[in-house]
Amino acid sequence: MSYRKNFQFDNGQYYHLSFDTLVDLSNIDMRLRYMLVHFCLDIEHCIKTKLLNEITFQTEDDGYSFLAKYIASNNNPSKIKQKILTQIKRTNSKLYDKHHAQLPLWVVICSKYQKQSSAQLRNSK
Numbered sequence: 001m002s003y004r005k006n007f008q009f010d011n012g013q014y015y016h017l018s019f020d021t022l023v024d025l026s027n028i029d030m031r032l033r034y035m036l037v038h039f040c041l042d043i044e045h046c047i048k049t050k051l052l053n054e055i056t057f058q059t060e061d062d063g064y065s066f067l068a069k070y071i072a073s074n075n076n077p078s079k080i081k082q083k084i085l086t087q088i089k090r091t092n093s094k095l096y097d098k099h100h101a102q103l104p105l106w107v108v109i110c111s112k113y114q115k116q117s118s119a120q121l122r123n124s125k
Contacts, residue, residue, distance in 0.1 A: 048109050055105060063105035084108055 008015045055066050074080045081103075088107060089096040099107050 052106055052109065064102055067103050067105045067108060 007017045052063070055061065055063060059066070061069065071077050071081050071084075084103065085096065085100055088099070088103075092110075095107050095110075
């Protein structure tokens, strides 16, 4: 974040600006970003849980048929399926080995979540 625009600048010099102020703003910015990352991860988890519950208990489809319909409705079904399989294989080879022939929705959601969350958590420390 650029803090320079928040301070008065004239004749090549900033006015009413100290290094302590910049350090405080930087710390506030860092803490806010860490807090937001954790909020976003919690919200993402809740949305995925709600989605899986809705599909599992409220629709006529199960996780297998729901994902099959999604893939079939795409303009290029083989490309989207290959992209999904590649993602699963990259994140969890055991899930890939077990489900590559017939994909359930929860495998796709969990493998995608696993990869993103671990990377986001690593970056937030």
